[in-house]
Amino acid sequence: MAAIEKLPLVSDGVKARTQVAGGDVVRTAIIGLALVLFFLPLVASAAFGFTLPGQGISFEPLRDALAGTDIATQLMNTAKLAVLSTIGSLVLLVPTLLFLHLKAPNLLRFTEWLSVIPYVVPAIALVAGANLFFRQAAPGFMVSLYSLVPFYMVLTLPLVYRSLDAGIRSIDLRTLWAASESLGAKPWQTLWQVVLPNLRGSLLGASLLSCAMVLGEYAVAALLLHSTFPVFMVQVGMNQPRAAAALSFITILVTWLLLALLSRDSAPKTTSKGGPR
Amino acid sequence: MTLNSTLQRVSWRGLRQRGLPGWVGALPLLMFLALFLILPIAANVVTSFWVNGAFSFSAMAQLLEPQYLDAFIQTFNLSLLTAAVGGVLGLLLAWALATGRKPAWLQNLVLSFSAVASQMGGVALAFAFIATLGVQGFATQAILGLTGWDLSQDIQLASFSGLALVYLYFQIPLMAILMLPAFGALKKQWQEAANSLGASRLRYLLDIALPIMWPSIAGSLLLLFANSFGAYATAYALAGGRVNLVPILIGFFISGDVMNDESFAAALVTGMVVVVVAAMGLRSLAERKANRWLR
Numbered sequence: 081m082a083a084i085e086k087l088p089l090v091s092d093g094v095k096a097r098t099q100v101a102g103g104d105v106v107r108t109a110i111i112g113l114a115l116v117l118f119f120l121p122l123v124a125s126a127a128f129g130f131t132l133p134g135q136g137i138s139f140e141p142l143r144d145a146l147a148g149t150d151i152a153t154q155l156m157n158t159a160k161l162a163v164l165s166t167i168g169s170l171v172l173l174v175p176t177l178l179f180l181h182l183k184a185p186n187l188l189r190f191t192e193w194l195s196v197i198p199y200v201v202p203a204i205a206l207v208a209g210a211n212l213f214f215r216q217a218a219p220g221f222m223v224s225l226y227s228l229v230p231f232y233m234v235l236t237l238p239l240v241y242r243s244l245d246a247g248i249r250s251i252d253l254r255t256l257w258a259a260s261e262s263l264g265a266k267p268w269q270t271l272w273q274v275v276l277p278n279l280r281g282s283l284l285g286a287s288l289l290s291c292a293m294v295l296g297e298y299a300v301a302a303l304l305l306h307s308t309f310p311v312f313m314v315q316v317g318m319n320q321p322r323a324a325a326a327l328s329f330i331t332i333l334v335t336w337l338l339l340a341l342l343s344r345d346s347a348p349k350t351t352s353k354g355g356p357r
Numbered sequence: 358m359t360l361n362s363t364l365q366r367v368s369w370r371g372l373r374q375r376g377l378p379g380w381v382g383a384l385p386l387l388m389f390l391a392l393f394l395i396l397p398i399a400a401n402v403v404t405s406f407w408v409n410g411a412f413s414f415s416a417m418a419q420l421l422e423p424q425y426l427d428a429f430i431q432t433f434n435l436s437l438l439t440a441a442v443g444g445v446l447g448l449l450l451a452w453a454l455a456t457g458r459k460p461a462w463l464q465n466l467v468l469s470f471s472a473v474a475s476q477m478g479g480v481a482l483a484f485a486f487i488a489t490l491g492v493q494g495f496a497t498q499a500i501l502g503l504t505g506w507d508l509s510q511d512i513q514l515a516s517f518s519g520l521a522l523v524y525l526y527f528q529i530p531l532m533a534i535l536m537l538p539a540f541g542a543l544k545k546q547w548q549e550a551a552n553s554l555g556a557s558r559l560r561y562l563l564d565i566a567l568p569i570m571w572p573s574i575a576g577s578l579l580l581l582f583a584n585s586f587g588a589y590a591t592a593y594a595l596a597g598g599r600v601n602l603v604p605i606l607i608g609f610f611i612s613g614d615v616m617n618d619e620s621f622a623a624a625l626v627t628g629m630v631v632v633v634v635a636a637m638g639l640r641s642l643a644e645r646k647a648n649r650w651l652r
Contacts, residue, residue, distance in 0.1 A: 107457035111467050114450050114529075118470050121485035121526065124495030128488035176386045184379020191383055194390055200637040201398060201630060202587025204604045208626040209397030211611055212404055212619070230393040237390075296479040298590035303611045310480050314594055317484050325488035328481040335481075336473045 122332060129326025145316050145323030151309075157225055158309040162294040165232035166287045169240045172233065174283070177244055178275065181253050188245075195241035198234050203299045206231060211304065225306050235300070236293050240286045247282020251275075288342040292335050398630070405623035416620035420628050425606070429628065432586055432603045435517060439524040440581035446525070447532020447581075448574065454533060455540030471530035483594035486523045490514055515596040523595060524585050531584065532577055539573035539647065576643035583636040587629065603629050 132138045180187050198206070210231060214221050221227050256278065260270040276283070298310040313331070317324030408415050419425065454468055489496045492509045501507050513519050543566060551561040589604040598605065603625060610622035 104457065107453040108460070108463070110449055110453040111457060111463055114453075115463065115467050115470070118467070118474055118526075118530070120496065121482070121489045124489035125485040127495045128493070172385060172389060176382060179382035180379065184382055187379055187383050191386060194386070197390070198394060200583070200634055201394070202583075202589070202604065202633060204587060204589040204607050205401070205626045205630050205633075206394065206397060208607055208611055208622065209399075209401035210393070212623060213397040213400035216400075230389070234390070234394050292476070296481060298480050298594070299608070302590075302593075303608060305612075310590070313480050313484065317480070317487075317594065321484070321487055321491065321493070324484040328484040328488070331481040332473075332485065336470070339473050339476075340469055 122329065125325040125329040125332075129322050129324075129329050132322075141320065141322035142326045145320040149312070149316075151312060154307050154309050154312040157307060158295060161225070161228055161232060161308065162291045164226065164229045165236065165294050166290040168229055169233050169236060169290055170244075170283065170286065173237075173241060173244055173286075174276075174279075177241075177248055178253070178271070181248050182257060192241070192245065195237050199238040203235055203297075204303075206234065207300050207303045222304055228301060228304065228306055228308075231300050232290075232294050232297065235297065236290045239289045239293070243282050243286040243289060244279075247279045247285070250282075251278045285342050288338045292338040295335060295338075296331065401623045401626050402630075404620055405627040408620045416618075416624040417627070419621050420624055424601070425625070428601045428603050428606050429632075431517065431601050432629075433632070435521060435524070435602065436582045436585040438521050439528045439585045440578050442521075443525050443528025443581055444532050444574070444578045447529045447577075448536055450529060450533040451536035451540055455537055471533050474529075475527055475531035475534050479590045480594040482523065482526060483591050486514055486526070486595070490519075490522075515599045517600055520592055520596060520600060520602075523591060524588065528581050528585065532581060535577040535580065536570075536573065539570050543569065570647075572643045572647035576640045576647060579636045579640040579643065583633045583640075586633050586636070 129141065130137055130139065132140055176191070180191060211222070214227075253275065256274055257270055260274045261267075265274070296310060297308070298314065301308040302311045302314070309331075313324055313327050316327065405416050406412055406414065420429070450467075450471070454464060454471075457464060488494055490509065490512055491497065491514060494509065497507065497509045512522065514523065547565055548561055551565055552558075556564070587604060589608060592600065592602055592605055593608060596602075596605070598609070607622065607625050607629065610618075610625065
């Protein structure tokens with residue numbers, strides 16, 4: 081790459097002005113190149129998935145692949161899993177984190193360390209262990225589609241935990257709680273009417289991250305023999321690459337939208353609320 | 358609010374403070390993780406040392422058989438290669454994103470896409486690459502039409518180098534995202550001070566920037582390594598059984614496509630977890646060192 085060679089060359093202090101301009105060109109070139117390379121597979125999958133040779137734009141590959149399948153069921157499965165895993169994570173983590181921040185801040189370091197473990201254990205190892213353990217401990221459990229929910233909660237834990245923890249740190253929880261209590265609010269009123277509205281941004285961020293991850297999860301679902309949308313995509317891809325490309329394009333686009341929503345929503349929050357601590 | 362009820366509430370609060378120690382709040386999370394993360398992994402580790410009802414190293418020793426050792430070597434090489442190449446290119450991208458100023462919309466677009474691409478992996482990425490570089494792919498056909506070179510003959514996606522190429526798609530942006538804070542921590546004054554003392558930019562880079570940044574660089578490289586060592590979906594969707602990788606082998610064992618030896622399957626997983634945990638352990642050491650400068 082040409083950029084590497086240019087970097088050490090511009091080292092002459094006298095030519096400071098041309099140096100800056102030259103560096104800018106290199107940087108813009110790198111970013112531009114990255115943009116093109118990032119987008120190439122995206123553009124290609126749209127072009128490949130929504131055309132037929134000699135016919136131009138066509139939805140036929142996708143329609144043919146979807147005809148006679150139960151894609152609606154599989155999409156619904158993925159949607160259900162996304163919603164349930166997200167709700168599950170929030171119900172488990174929000175009260176836990178609030179309690180710890182209020183009553184036992186010294187435990188936060190330990191729980192944060194715990195929350196990173198799923199980052200260290202690859203999904204495939206988790207499936208293998210879960211398969212081994214639950215087949216002996218509770219054979220009926222893995223049959224249900226909903227048995228995936230706790231594992232998705234585990235896989236998304238590092239991201240969701242961080243997002244919620246950062247949100248709680250950015251508000252002055254103790255002061256809010258004490259103020260609300262001194263005005264006579266019951267704990268659940270404080271939680272519902274004061275704390276949660278203040279955490280809206282990080283709740284939404286955590287939910288979007290969780291949904292985006294569940295949308296693309298393949299290893300756990302496939303190996304535990306549940307049919308979700310990514311599993312369907314691989315089945316289609318075995319003999320209909322055009323339809324698979326079209327579905328991939330849609331998946332990537334939706335993921336991006338979810339995460340773009342996240343960064344747009346959280347950007348002003350972090351700047352306006354980053355101050356207190 | 359009557360005085361009485363206030364008193365009641367205060368005493369109730371006092372009671373809760375005394376009666377409920379802090380660790381009770383962490384209990385649901387602890388129990389959840391114990392059941393769905395720790396116990397499964399522990400069961401797996403135990404099984405890999407438990408052959409035919411007795412403690413034994415025989416399953417772990419089987420990992421050294423040529424076919425399985427080869428899988429570990431291939432996975433190791435793939436992770437090393439994509440971490441190294443992805444690391445260098447990602448570092449370059451992070452530098453451009455952290456220090457470049459114009460045009461802002463381009464910076465933001467690439468930044469937001471890096472965040473998405475770094476988490477992508479998975480089957481969607483595999484099919485997007487088949488659509489790009491496969492035999493009928495978009496780029497393959499365009500280049501064939503322009504130059505007459507059929508690149509799908511030389512770059513086979515279902516091969517070691519093909520997988521490496523696809524992994525770079527998430528490794529480069531991941532490295533960039535991980536390194537951005539480290540670039541932010543480089544104070545402008547340090548460079549000005551170095552320049553005023555007559556240091557060239559190369560000298561500044563070698564004597565100041567790199568020594569400060571190497572713990573973050575090493576830590577990020579280790580994460581990249583672990584990231585690709587455990588990757589399953591992309592490899593499976595692209596190559597299936599055509600590349601001998603540990604995650605793919607484990608997948609075959611779980612779905613029962615190959616002989617049903619529970620202990621050995623568990624041993625494969627234990628082997629992989631050991632490698633990944635070692636990489637991540639080293640990473641946390643590197644991170645501790647890096648944090649000294651990030652404040």
